[in-house]
Amino acid sequence: QVQLVESGGGLVKPGGSLRLSCAASGFTFSDYYMSWIRQAPGTGPEWISYISSSGTYTDYADSVKGRFTISRDNAKNSLFLQMTSLRVEDTAFYYCARDRSSSPIYDLWGQGSLVTVSS
Protein backbone atom coordinates (compact mmCIF):
# COMPACT_ATOMS: atom_id res chain seq x y z
CA GLN A 1 0.00 0.00 0.00
CA VAL A 2 1.34 3.38 -1.01
CA GLN A 3 1.50 5.47 2.14
CA LEU A 4 3.39 7.86 4.39
CA VAL A 5 3.17 7.55 8.16
CA GLU A 6 4.48 10.30 10.46
CA SER A 7 5.53 9.86 14.07
CA GLY A 8 7.32 11.77 16.79
CA GLY A 9 4.93 14.61 17.53
CA GLY A 10 3.94 15.69 21.01
CA LEU A 11 4.01 18.43 23.62
CA VAL A 12 7.24 20.38 24.07
CA LYS A 13 8.17 23.55 25.95
CA PRO A 14 9.29 26.70 24.15
CA GLY A 15 12.98 26.43 23.32
CA GLY A 16 12.81 22.66 23.22
CA SER A 17 13.53 20.18 20.45
CA LEU A 18 11.65 17.41 18.70
CA ARG A 19 12.38 15.02 15.83
CA LEU A 20 9.66 13.95 13.43
CA SER A 21 9.90 10.83 11.31
CA CYS A 22 8.01 9.78 8.20
CA ALA A 23 8.00 6.15 7.05
CA ALA A 24 7.31 5.58 3.37
CA SER A 25 6.02 2.37 1.83
CA GLY A 26 4.58 1.06 -1.43
CA PHE A 27 6.76 3.15 -3.77
CA THR A 28 10.43 3.69 -4.58
CA PHE A 29 11.20 6.31 -1.94
CA SER A 30 14.64 7.13 -3.32
CA ASP A 31 13.11 8.34 -6.61
CA TYR A 32 11.19 11.21 -5.03
CA TYR A 33 11.80 14.65 -3.61
CA MET A 34 10.03 14.95 -0.27
CA SER A 35 8.66 17.85 1.73
CA TRP A 36 7.40 18.81 5.15
CA ILE A 37 4.26 20.95 5.28
CA ARG A 38 2.57 22.19 8.44
CA GLN A 39 -0.89 23.48 9.20
CA ALA A 40 -1.97 25.38 12.26
CA PRO A 41 -5.64 24.89 13.21
CA GLY A 42 -7.99 26.94 11.05
CA THR A 43 -5.29 28.11 8.64
CA GLY A 44 -3.98 27.13 5.23
CA PRO A 45 -1.03 24.75 4.92
CA GLU A 46 2.48 26.19 5.04
CA TRP A 47 5.37 24.59 3.17
CA ILE A 48 8.43 24.50 5.42
CA SER A 49 11.10 22.35 3.77
CA TYR A 50 12.03 20.06 0.91
CA ILE A 51 14.84 17.59 0.24
CA SER A 52 15.96 16.19 -3.10
CA SER A 53 15.77 12.48 -3.88
CA SER A 54 19.43 11.87 -3.04
CA GLY A 55 19.44 14.28 -0.11
CA THR A 56 21.92 16.62 -1.80
CA TYR A 57 19.63 19.64 -2.00
CA THR A 58 17.44 21.13 0.69
CA ASP A 59 15.59 24.39 1.24
CA TYR A 60 13.58 25.94 4.03
CA ALA A 61 10.93 28.55 4.61
CA ASP A 62 12.24 31.68 6.30
CA SER A 63 10.04 30.91 9.31
CA VAL A 64 12.11 27.81 10.19
CA LYS A 65 15.48 28.45 8.56
CA GLY A 66 18.34 27.90 11.00
CA ARG A 67 16.10 26.02 13.47
CA PHE A 68 14.80 23.02 11.50
CA THR A 69 16.80 20.43 9.55
CA ILE A 70 15.38 18.01 7.00
CA SER A 71 17.12 14.73 6.24
CA ARG A 72 16.40 11.32 4.78
CA ASP A 73 17.60 7.72 4.89
CA ASN A 74 16.82 6.09 1.56
CA ALA A 75 17.98 2.68 2.80
CA LYS A 76 15.28 2.84 5.47
CA ASN A 77 12.65 4.64 3.37
CA SER A 78 12.48 7.37 5.97
CA LEU A 79 12.25 11.15 6.08
CA PHE A 80 13.09 13.24 9.15
CA LEU A 81 12.59 16.75 10.49
CA GLN A 82 14.79 17.85 13.38
CA MET A 83 13.20 20.84 15.09
CA THR A 84 15.10 22.97 17.59
CA SER A 85 14.48 26.27 19.39
CA LEU A 86 10.77 25.62 19.11
CA ARG A 87 8.36 28.51 19.49
CA VAL A 88 4.68 28.69 20.41
CA GLU A 89 3.93 29.65 16.80
CA ASP A 90 5.39 26.33 15.60
CA THR A 91 2.32 24.58 17.01
CA ALA A 92 0.67 22.76 14.11
CA PHE A 93 -0.02 19.48 12.41
CA TYR A 94 3.09 18.46 10.49
CA TYR A 95 2.67 16.48 7.29
CA CYS A 96 5.26 14.76 5.15
CA ALA A 97 4.40 14.85 1.47
CA ARG A 98 5.73 13.39 -1.74
CA ASP A 99 6.70 15.76 -4.55
CA ARG A 100 5.78 14.76 -8.08
CA SER A 101 8.64 14.78 -10.61
CA SER A 102 10.73 17.01 -8.30
CA SER A 103 8.03 19.68 -8.53
CA PRO A 104 6.02 20.92 -5.54
CA ILE A 105 2.92 19.01 -6.61
CA TYR A 106 2.06 17.05 -3.48
CA ASP A 107 0.41 13.86 -4.65
CA LEU A 108 0.78 11.81 -1.47
CA TRP A 109 0.46 13.01 2.13
CA GLY A 110 0.85 11.39 5.51
CA GLN A 111 -1.87 11.53 8.14
CA GLY A 112 -0.11 14.29 10.08
CA SER A 113 1.62 14.53 13.45
CA LEU A 114 0.60 17.17 16.00
CA VAL A 115 3.33 19.29 17.54
CA THR A 116 2.24 21.47 20.44
CA VAL A 117 4.67 24.04 21.84
CA SER A 118 3.47 25.32 25.18
CA SER A 119 4.80 26.04 28.65
Add this chain to the structure above:
Amino acid sequence: DIQMTQSPSSLSASVGDRVTITCQTSQDISNYLNWYQQKPGKAPKLLIYDASNLETGVPSRFSGSGSGTDFTFTISSLQPEDVATYFCQEYDNLPTFGQGTKLEIK
Protein backbone atom coordinates in the same frame (compact mmCIF):
# COMPACT_ATOMS: atom_id res chain seq x y z
CA ASP B 1 6.97 36.86 -2.03
CA ILE B 2 3.93 36.00 -4.10
CA GLN B 3 0.64 36.93 -2.45
CA MET B 4 -2.36 34.69 -3.00
CA THR B 5 -5.97 35.73 -2.65
CA GLN B 6 -8.46 32.88 -2.55
CA SER B 7 -12.18 33.61 -2.53
CA PRO B 8 -14.68 33.17 -1.15
CA SER B 9 -13.53 32.08 2.31
CA SER B 10 -16.75 30.14 2.78
CA LEU B 11 -19.53 28.99 0.53
CA SER B 12 -22.89 27.30 0.97
CA ALA B 13 -24.55 25.61 -2.02
CA SER B 14 -27.19 23.00 -2.80
CA VAL B 15 -26.62 19.51 -4.12
CA GLY B 16 -26.38 19.69 -7.90
CA ASP B 17 -25.24 23.33 -7.96
CA ARG B 18 -22.25 24.55 -9.92
CA VAL B 19 -19.61 25.84 -7.50
CA THR B 20 -16.72 28.15 -8.38
CA ILE B 21 -13.71 29.17 -6.31
CA THR B 22 -11.09 31.65 -7.47
CA CYS B 23 -7.44 32.17 -6.69
CA GLN B 24 -5.54 35.31 -7.68
CA THR B 25 -1.78 35.75 -7.42
CA SER B 26 0.20 38.98 -7.11
CA GLN B 27 2.42 38.12 -10.04
CA ASP B 28 2.40 35.92 -13.14
CA ILE B 29 2.91 32.26 -12.19
CA SER B 30 2.15 30.74 -15.62
CA ASN B 31 0.21 27.54 -14.84
CA TYR B 32 2.11 26.60 -11.65
CA LEU B 33 -1.02 26.20 -9.56
CA ASN B 34 -2.61 23.20 -7.85
CA TRP B 35 -5.91 22.61 -6.04
CA TYR B 36 -6.43 20.40 -2.98
CA GLN B 37 -9.42 19.13 -1.03
CA GLN B 38 -9.21 18.68 2.73
CA LYS B 39 -11.89 16.94 4.75
CA PRO B 40 -12.07 17.42 8.54
CA GLY B 41 -9.31 15.59 10.38
CA LYS B 42 -7.64 14.47 7.17
CA ALA B 43 -4.63 15.51 5.11
CA PRO B 44 -5.13 17.53 1.93
CA LYS B 45 -5.72 15.57 -1.27
CA LEU B 46 -4.50 16.67 -4.69
CA LEU B 47 -7.36 17.25 -7.16
CA ILE B 48 -5.97 19.46 -9.94
CA TYR B 49 -2.34 20.11 -10.89
CA ASP B 50 -0.76 22.63 -13.24
CA ALA B 51 -3.98 24.66 -13.24
CA SER B 52 -6.13 22.35 -15.33
CA ASN B 53 -4.96 18.73 -15.12
CA LEU B 54 -7.25 16.33 -13.29
CA GLU B 55 -5.40 14.01 -10.92
CA THR B 56 -5.89 10.31 -11.61
CA GLY B 57 -8.94 8.91 -9.86
CA VAL B 58 -10.56 12.29 -9.19
CA PRO B 59 -14.16 12.60 -10.45
CA SER B 60 -14.63 14.57 -13.64
CA ARG B 61 -17.05 17.02 -11.99
CA PHE B 62 -13.93 18.75 -10.65
CA SER B 63 -12.05 21.03 -13.04
CA GLY B 64 -9.59 23.91 -13.06
CA SER B 65 -8.70 26.70 -15.45
CA GLY B 66 -6.62 29.84 -15.75
CA SER B 67 -3.07 31.00 -16.20
CA GLY B 68 -0.95 33.98 -15.30
CA THR B 69 -2.56 35.54 -12.22
CA ASP B 70 -6.18 34.37 -12.29
CA PHE B 71 -7.34 30.81 -11.67
CA THR B 72 -10.69 29.11 -11.21
CA PHE B 73 -11.70 25.82 -9.61
CA THR B 74 -15.13 24.42 -10.46
CA ILE B 75 -17.36 21.62 -9.23
CA SER B 76 -19.91 21.14 -12.00
CA SER B 77 -22.56 19.41 -9.88
CA LEU B 78 -22.06 19.53 -6.12
CA GLN B 79 -22.34 16.20 -4.29
CA PRO B 80 -22.74 15.68 -0.50
CA GLU B 81 -19.28 14.10 -0.29
CA ASP B 82 -17.73 17.32 -1.62
CA VAL B 83 -18.17 19.04 1.75
CA ALA B 84 -14.60 20.06 2.57
CA THR B 85 -12.15 22.94 2.56
CA TYR B 86 -10.41 23.63 -0.74
CA PHE B 87 -6.97 25.20 -1.10
CA CYS B 88 -5.04 26.56 -4.03
CA GLN B 89 -1.23 26.32 -4.03
CA GLU B 90 1.28 28.06 -6.28
CA TYR B 91 4.81 26.91 -6.92
CA ASP B 92 6.35 29.49 -9.22
CA ASN B 93 8.78 30.27 -6.42
CA LEU B 94 8.60 28.72 -2.96
CA PRO B 95 5.31 26.88 -2.57
CA THR B 96 2.50 28.97 -1.09
CA PHE B 97 -1.02 27.89 -0.19
CA GLY B 98 -4.17 29.97 -0.20
CA GLN B 99 -6.17 30.44 2.99
CA GLY B 100 -8.91 28.06 1.89
CA THR B 101 -12.58 27.97 0.99
CA LYS B 102 -14.90 26.08 3.33
CA LEU B 103 -17.69 24.50 1.30
CA GLU B 104 -20.93 23.43 2.94
CA ILE B 105 -24.23 22.01 1.73
CA LYS B 106 -27.24 24.31 1.99
